[in-house]
Every structure is written in C-alpha cells, then in structure tokens.
Amino acid sequence: MAVELETARPFFSRQVTKEAIVEIAMSERLVIFAGAGVTLDRSGLGWSEFVSGLLEDYIENGEQRSRVLERMRDLQSASVAAQLYQKNHGESFRDRLTDRLRVLLYNGGQWQKGRLATNLATLLLVMNQKRSQDDGDGVGGSCIVTPNYDDYIFQELVEVVRRQSEDNPDLSLGDPLLEFPTEIDPLSFSSVRKGELGYSQELAMAAWISDDDFPRAVDSTCIHLHGFVPRSHQPGPKGSVSEYRHPVVSEQDYFITAEYSFGALNKLFSQASVLIVGASMTDPPLLRALAATAEEATREGRRRYALVPMQDGLGAADKASLQKMIRERYQHFGVKPVFADYYGQAQQFIEEVTVCAQLSKPSEYQRSELRYGKRLSDWWNSWSVEIAQDEETDWQWLFHELLNTAVVALSALLESSADEKFKIELWIRTSPQHTREMKLWATSLGTLADEELSRTAQISSDSEYTSIQAFIAGRPVTRSLGENDKSQRWRTYVGLPLTWKPPEGGTITVGAITIASMSAGSDSSLNSSANKHKRAQAIEFIDDLGSTLVSPSAEDWHSYCDEIMGTLFEEEFEDD
Structure with missing residues (x-):
C-alpha cells in the first residue's frame, strides 16, 4: 500500500x-x-511510422496503409516490407531499404x-x-x-x-x-x-x-x-x-x-x-x-x-x-x-x-540545493519577483508587444500568405511548490486585464492545450484540426517546451510557448512539406524568444527587450 x-x-x-x-x-x-x-x-517517429514509410511505395493510400498496419504487428509488417524490397531490388535490397530508412530518420528535420x-x-x-x-x-x-x-x-x-x-x-x-x-x-x-x-x-x-x-x-x-x-x-x-x-x-x-x-x-x-x-x-x-x-x-x-x-x-x-x-x-x-x-x-x-x-557527495542529493524541486522553486521565486511582479515595468504590455512583434517576424520567416493569421501564447508553470498547473501568462492577441482571471489548466496527459502537451512531452508537438472541422477558429498548433538552466547547472522545463494558425492542414505554412527549412528557422526564433521570456535574469530581459523595442519603435524614434 x-x-x-x-x-x-x-x-x-x-x-x-x-x-x-x-x-x-x-x-x-x-x-x-x-x-x-x-x-x-x-x-x-516511432517504429510504426518507420514501417509505414517503408511500405509507402507499395501501399500509396495513407489511410489504407494505416488500416493494414493496425491488423498486423509492427515486426510482421516490417517483414512484409523487407520481402517487397527484395522482390523489387534483388541482392541490393538491403541497401535500398537502408536508403529509405535514412530519409525517414533525417529528412524530417530536427526541429x-x-x-x-x-x-x-x-x-x-x-x-x-x-x-x-x-x-x-x-x-x-x-x-x-x-x-x-x-x-x-x-x-x-x-x-x-x-x-x-x-x-x-x-x-x-x-x-x-x-x-x-x-x-x-x-x-x-x-x-x-x-x-x-x-x-x-x-x-x-x-x-x-x-x-x-x-x-x-x-x-x-x-x-x-x-x-x-x-x-x-x-x-x-x-x-x-x-x-x-x-x-x-x-x-x-x-x-x-x-x-x-x-x-x-x-x-x-x-x-x-x-x-x-x-x-x-x-x-x-x-x-x-x-x-x-x-x-x-x-x-x-x-x-x-x-x-x-x-x-x-x-x-x-x-x-x-x-x-x-x-x-x-x-x-x-x-x-x-x-x-x-x-x-x-x-x-x-x-x-x-x-x-x-x-x-561531491551524491548521497546528499535529496537534501542538496540542486535537487529538482529546489531548482524549480528557486526559478519561480526569482522569475515571479524579478520579472512578473516588477512594479517599474508594465510587463503585461511588454509581453504582449514582444509576442505581437514575434507574429510579424514569424510570418516573414515562414513567407506565409497574407490570408494566414497567427497568434502566439506563453504558458508558465506557476507556484510549483503548491500546484501542478500552468497559466496563460501572455498572448499576442492583447493584454490580459487581470492576472487572477487568466486561464489556468492542470498538467495532465489528456489536456486539450497544446502548450501543456508540449510541456509533458519535453519536445515540440504539433496538432491539426481536420480540414472539415469548423469547430474552432485556430486550426493548426505548434507547441514548444521552454527550459531554464541555472548557473549551477541542471536544466528544468518551466513553461511552453505555442504558435497557432487559422489555416488548416497543408494550407498552413506550419505544415507545408515544402517549407521545412523555413519552418525550422521560425521555430528556432520562437524558441529563443520563449527562452528569454522565462529567464529570471532581469539583465537578460532588459537587454533583449531593448533590442526588440528598439526595432519596434525605430521609425517613431527617427521621427522624434
């Protein structure tokens, strides 16, 4: 018990x-x-996706291929793929099969x-x-x-x-x-x-x-x-x-x-x-x-x-x-x-x-200042005081402006059409000593009038929020509504977990940042197979932004904000 x-x-x-x-x-x-x-x-990609990729030349319809794979074990399906390659390529079949696996492993990018x-x-x-x-x-x-x-x-x-x-x-x-x-x-x-x-x-x-x-x-x-x-x-x-x-x-x-x-x-x-x-x-x-x-x-x-x-x-x-x-x-x-x-x-x-x-004494980890829970609490205590509650700065406005500027930069990096609309949301792991939840801290759509009324959600594997799914996955995740699903305005999502590494070491995940597009499926520049390099650049840019937003270092924050705000108001400053 x-x-x-x-x-x-x-x-x-x-x-x-x-x-x-x-x-x-x-x-x-x-x-x-x-x-x-x-x-x-x-x-x-898991083993099922690799086997599906090997069979793609032989069962071109993706839905049919999925149905076939559902009725066979992965290893059995892999044997089918190997036999088909051998029939088509003879003694060189292993080389051809390996070439296909190499494409599946590395061609999708590392984002x-x-x-x-x-x-x-x-x-x-x-x-x-x-x-x-x-x-x-x-x-x-x-x-x-x-x-x-x-x-x-x-x-x-x-x-x-x-x-x-x-x-x-x-x-x-x-x-x-x-x-x-x-x-x-x-x-x-x-x-x-x-x-x-x-x-x-x-x-x-x-x-x-x-x-x-x-x-x-x-x-x-x-x-x-x-x-x-x-x-x-x-x-x-x-x-x-x-x-x-x-x-x-x-x-x-x-x-x-x-x-x-x-x-x-x-x-x-x-x-x-x-x-x-x-x-x-x-x-x-x-x-x-x-x-x-x-x-x-x-x-x-x-x-x-x-x-x-x-x-x-x-x-x-x-x-x-x-x-x-x-x-x-x-x-x-x-x-x-x-x-x-x-x-x-x-x-x-x-x-x-x-x-x-x-x-120096690993046996003392449980009482160490570097244990996981202590590092996480230290981050929240520093970030919430140095950044979120700094009375000298209107952080809500600044968060919004940074995310709004990032939307413009994102559209440019993706070379998306003028019809594709984006939003960016920042979610933060709040009060980790007391809760297991995340809070919507800022959005590119506007400022949040009252922090107490901000949307919160439990950290759970069945969460509907892409930011929480990225947080618990520990890696970027994507979610797309079907092209015929008109239930929501925002149709395509990419969520990125955000980490912080204290000076003493030991990276921890402290939040997530999510990009959402109103375009669905292949219509979104976030999904386009012809847009892989641009998408990787855009994701890297948003990841860098998010990492700065969750940093508890006021010095790092002000340096980054000065750079972004200088760009944002460059024309206004020149007019003055």
Whole structure:
C-alpha cells in the first residue's frame, strides 16, 4: 500500500524516484540501454511510422496503409516490407531499404527534437570522467548500448566531448567509440548463408566481448546492436560516425542477429549496473541477458532500473493494479521499474542523475540545493519577483508587444500568405511548490486585464492545450484540426517546451510557448512539406524568444527587450 500511495505523489517528489537517482548516480560502472523512445524523442517517429514509410511505395493510400498496419504487428509488417524490397531490388535490397530508412530518420528535420539523447550523452561523459578521476583512465567505465539505427546518440557524444574539450583543455578525453557485437556486418551477403535449418553465420564476435576492462572510462562508447544508419551513406573507417551497418528490420533479420545481441548484452550486464530508458522490455535478447545475469547482479549489489512512463489515461485503481503487475514481471528479470507520469520526464530523470553524479557527495542529493524541486522553486521565486511582479515595468504590455512583434517576424520567416493569421501564447508553470498547473501568462492577441482571471489548466496527459502537451512531452508537438472541422477558429498548433538552466547547472522545463494558425492542414505554412527549412528557422526564433521570456535574469530581459523595442519603435524614434 505504501508503494501505491507513493506513486500518487508528483514524480520527482517520490522517495522511490529520489532513491533511484542516487543509486544510479553512485554506480561505479553503468550500462545505459537506450531503446526506441530515444529515436522518438528526437525525430517524433516511432517504429510504426518507420514501417509505414517503408511500405509507402507499395501501399500509396495513407489511410489504407494505416488500416493494414493496425491488423498486423509492427515486426510482421516490417517483414512484409523487407520481402517487397527484395522482390523489387534483388541482392541490393538491403541497401535500398537502408536508403529509405535514412530519409525517414533525417529528412524530417530536427526541429521536433527533445533532450533525451543529449542528456544520455552528457550523463555517460560525467560518469566516466568521475570514474577516471577516482581510479585512473585505464579502468573500466560506463557505456550506452542501443538497438536503434540512427546516429543521434553517437553524434551527441561527439558534440558533448567536443564542448568539454574546448571548455576544459586539460581533461583527458578520447574520441567517442562506436562498436558492434560482431567484427563484420552480420547482414551482408558475404557473411550470411542459408542452410537446411535456416540462416547461419560464421562470424567472429567483436574483440571487446572478451575484454574485461571494456568499456574503458577514458572512452565514450556507444554500441549499436541492430545496425547503424548514419546521415552520410559513405562507408568510413571502423569506429567512425560514417561506418555503415545494415539495419535489423525483418523477423529473419532478428533470427540472424539475436545470438550476437545476447552475447554483447550478457557481457555488459555481467559487469555493471543497468539503466533501461525508452524501451518496452519485449526484446528477446534484452530479456534473455537480463535473466542470465540477474542472480549475479543481486549477489554483487549491482542496481538495475527501468524507467517506465505511465502516460496512458488510466484511472488511479487501474494504474495501481497495472504497476503492481509490472513490478512483478520486472522482478522476474532482476529489474526495478521507476514509474514516471509522462514521457517527457525521462529526459528530466536523466538530467537529475547527472546533477547528482556531479555532486561531491551524491548521497546528499535529496537534501542538496540542486535537487529538482529546489531548482524549480528557486526559478519561480526569482522569475515571479524579478520579472512578473516588477512594479517599474508594465510587463503585461511588454509581453504582449514582444509576442505581437514575434507574429510579424514569424510570418516573414515562414513567407506565409497574407490570408494566414497567427497568434502566439506563453504558458508558465506557476507556484510549483503548491500546484501542478500552468497559466496563460501572455498572448499576442492583447493584454490580459487581470492576472487572477487568466486561464489556468492542470498538467495532465489528456489536456486539450497544446502548450501543456508540449510541456509533458519535453519536445515540440504539433496538432491539426481536420480540414472539415469548423469547430474552432485556430486550426493548426505548434507547441514548444521552454527550459531554464541555472548557473549551477541542471536544466528544468518551466513553461511552453505555442504558435497557432487559422489555416488548416497543408494550407498552413506550419505544415507545408515544402517549407521545412523555413519552418525550422521560425521555430528556432520562437524558441529563443520563449527562452528569454522565462529567464529570471532581469539583465537578460532588459537587454533583449531593448533590442526588440528598439526595432519596434525605430521609425517613431527617427521621427522624434
């Protein structure tokens, strides 16, 4: 009963959440299993969308394709796609299928990305740096292992290491290391032959499998289990970001590679604590490796956690019952679930583990001035006093003017038609010590006469407000009304979460900003497939504006406002 009552509290207020943060941060060695949720957080696409994209050339009608996919499991549909590619492209089918996946992964742009991949890369670097400082560069360290195809995590590792090297030239940081379970691609035609009992291979496992000190703390290692599809299609040297491995797509592909994936995971799980993020605990090699190493992990005191978002709209009783069942199943594999309320809390959880790991005494995180709740309260106390309640400035007017000016700039950046009308709304996380709600703080449509009468809404997964949906997702979200839906004036929405990073570190989400258009569907410049680059520029501009609006620094505010207001009233000043 105590556990069930605990989950009724806000996620970061729960004792079980705080204990998990501390225990993970104090791990000497940590294996982070990063599942498909990391790709979804960066691209906005899940496995179903990728399979649909593979089938697009064969089932052109989108609605029909969706109906077909609803009646087949994703992996079964992927096998259909692989078979169709093989019929049409012969022995080059894997290359053609990979080319199509590359388009799906990267052609949509990065404007919808969340912070999960970045936070995982940062956590890995922090854990390894601490290990190196305590025990030397040659000791075993932590790593990330993933079944994903994309290079999002590895590219973030490259970027995080680059920034750290520039900021701290004296640090001993090696280049990020890219590894695979086998020495060569198990899905290349030269390494796969079909026998009487199906597919078999004569492949050597990668050398690191038998290295007790792998991964080393001096390296930032990312291991790809199911192939690697970087942005560039040109092959490169081993361990480089352009190295190419065919992706595991079909059921046969999984049969071919399952033993190698298990071997890699079994080696990693037998020597380190484990954190599972963005995965549904259904992958057979993952489950097999967890089961095989469970007894040893318990004996050696290695912690094994899985982050499990429960954003499903269940009632309290049903959710408690489901959580109980999940606990029992995960215990079967020696894993402890940590139940988050929303998908976006995964990236914040990783942020908190990183903050905790950087403390001189991680065990004191729960009482630290840098714990999540204290940082959030400090932001609100500073922002509400320095900005929202500053009696020397008419902030309501200034908020409105900034947003109204942003609408003009937005239209120009999007090169939208004169008929398309926009509005921008700013929503703020208010009084976080006492409530779980957000408030409409300002709008481009006009000033709010009385703050007390401003619209408020609970932070909930079933909220009708795009700003709240973006807040709980932790990444930009879009919403469009059907072209025949005339129930609302505003038809297309793009919501962006807004974050603030205190000087001591530890980014938190404190609000959201939403763009709304009166045009629906493809008629809106926010949706146009031919407008991707312009849309990305416009989104970046609005994101920068929103980040300034939620900053509690009066100095930053006045500097930004002077720049914007100078532009706004330039002609008036010239006339004077």
